[in-house]
Amino acid sequence: MPEQSPFDLAEGDPFGPHNLPYGVFSTADAPDRRRLGVRYGNQVLDLSALPSALPAAIHPHAELLAAPTLNPLLAAGRPVWQQIRAAVHTAVTDPAHHDEVAPLFHPLDGVTLHLPFEVADYVDFYASEHHATNVGRIFRPNDAALTPNWKHLPIGYHGRAGTVVVTGTPVVRPHGQRKAPADEAPSFGPSVRLDIEAEVGFVVGAPSTLHEPVAQGAFRDHVFGVCLLNDWSARDIQAWEYVPLGPFLGKSFATSVSAWITPLDALDEARTPPPARDFPLLPYLDDADAEPGGIDIRIEVRINGETVSRPPFSAMYWTAAQQLAHMTVNGASLRTGDLFASGTVSGPDPDQLGCLLELTQGKGPYLQDGDEVTLTAWAPGPEGARIGLGEVTGRILPAG
Template identity: 85%
Template sequence: MPAQSPFDLAEGEPFGPHTLPYGVFTTAEAPGRRRLGVRYGHHVLDLSALPDALPSVVRPAHAELLAAPSLNPLLGAGRAVWQEVRAAVRAAVTAPEHRTAVAPLFHTLDAVTLHLPFEVADYVDFYSSEHHATNVGRIFRPNGAALPPNWKHLPIGYHGRAGTVVVTGTPVVRPNGQRKTPADAAPSFGPSARLDIEAEVGFVVGTPSALHEPVGLDAFRDHVFGVCLVNDWSARDIQAWEYQPLGPFLGKSFATSVSAWITPLDAFDQARTPPPARDFPLLPYLDDADGEPGGIDLRIEVALNGERLSSPPFSAMYWTPAQQLAHMTVNGASLRTGDLFASGTVSGPEPDQLGCLLEITQGKGPYLQDGDEITLTAWAPGPDGARIGLGEVTGRVLPAPDLGTVSAAPPQEAP
């Protein structure tokens, strides 16, 4: 039976001409040569070869960007170039007159190796779901207020570790660390017993900004290139002991998984939606009442070992990505090409819409076991009934390394 043409997409295919996400791949024939690609159905279009194949469609000035081994040069080129390249790619895969020239540039997905698509500059993670924050507050502070007093006035976040952002499929090694429950007389050291996930959405910065120049809400599209799924793996027992008073640290920094595909922000124009109603007036730099709808109607699914676990709705997020970016830079902090900022755990109001095991089990567990595999998938509504896909994020838990005497209890001083 002849192989299916890469131009023939199945009905409802989420990676069609309205999506066109970017990634980086290698082939078995050239494992040391990383190339930019665009996913189209179950194929990858080699962007490095597109300028030569379609010189009348791809501008010569863009050839060097498309020949790079990562997305960063394209990210830094700015929105006008992003739109020109996207239009050229769409023409390449949809115009019948280009099929003969473009067909040899496709590789099947199962014949390539996917890599981290961009070099991560900085990583910031937010805490922007009211449902998640309320649920966690009730678990950790059963006798106090679920939300801290600042929560509805600003997007809370923390600065993460860019060096441990890994591409989907990378195994996640159970971290070692200090743990102490209220019932313990002293902290102990060893593998996390409460390893968790956080289903999140990430935003990749393209155009940088200057130091001391905040990025306003209306400049969001000029700086953010695209969207990806994120799993912010979390060691809850390590986190609970360390996080006061400065917040997440080793309980988060051991691994953050992202998709191999970055879906352009412009692909979600049909999915823009207003965020939930605000309870308080917002300060001017966060007030989006008169701007375009800042939310995105993303439908996420979380699967544990192949079985659906929950379906968190991104449209329920209290703080939008544009507000997150505005707050992140309002003090004058600059953006760099390759910055990644994530939404924080996405959760909805229903029991089957929770984005982490801490919420799903109300803090009681069970948490992830060695060998468990978590997969995040998502899509958004597109034009004419199309679906806009986000590349999946998958990670399998491996046992913690044996650190030997590091785990031994320290000697006690004599009374």
């Protein structure tokens, strides 16, 4: 049989020409050389070699594409992102270039994927009303489920950028303090209530200036793309430490992200209005006259191969543009490579809950050593296509 062309995709492949997500890879013959790539079907297009195949369209950006990480490209700004995306689209769809481009592909199963960008800062939000309500009822059964500020501002916390890891990286069960309500004193040891949080992450490209807030309307100028994210959570450590300041060691031991960053422009067809707000927002958060800020991303959570939930990102109360506006409204600046996450994605139905805390109403069971968790997702694209987000997988290893 003749060898299949890398340009021939299976019908309905979610990594077709409308998607074109970016990542970083290496090959077996050059394991120390990291290169930028774009996923196309089950192939990876070597972007570092693309200027030689399309010199007129992409050669001015050759230095960016030769970098071992996405950060230089992220910092280049939206006009450059659009130029390179257009050139890649031409490379994979125009038969006139196929002879030159075909040798630049590598089979996906023959490369090693790496963390696609150097994470500068990491912020995690709490943007699902369904999740926040469910957790409030579990943690504060005698009080209001939502805190008084929840519908006035996107609540978030700063995480640890240095423990953001790429999909496939094992997650070691963390140690920490924990104290159940009936315990007389705290104890120390491995977490016994290890959980997942199915989330969507947003990757910042162009930085901003200190003391200059970023308005919602500038969202596309600063945010490069989207990835799936699993905010691993040690619920027993978290419950004991998070009063009064919030999550710390119960979250900072690991955060897993996809190896592929889907450009925002690939999700234009998936934009959708967020749920209706209960009362007016302050001007910097008011999005009544803005483009639809929600995104119809449909997530699936599997544990050891079994689907346990399908959380809908379209149900999120706070949008990513509002989150970006809020985290810079005090004058905090953005840096290239900043990552901010949505918080757990949960919907109104029992099969749409994004963490085991909700799925089991706080009773467990939680993750066991050896369990493997996989997040996948897709969004509607143009012409009926599906836009796939790269999966996020992690296996739990015993505490050291």
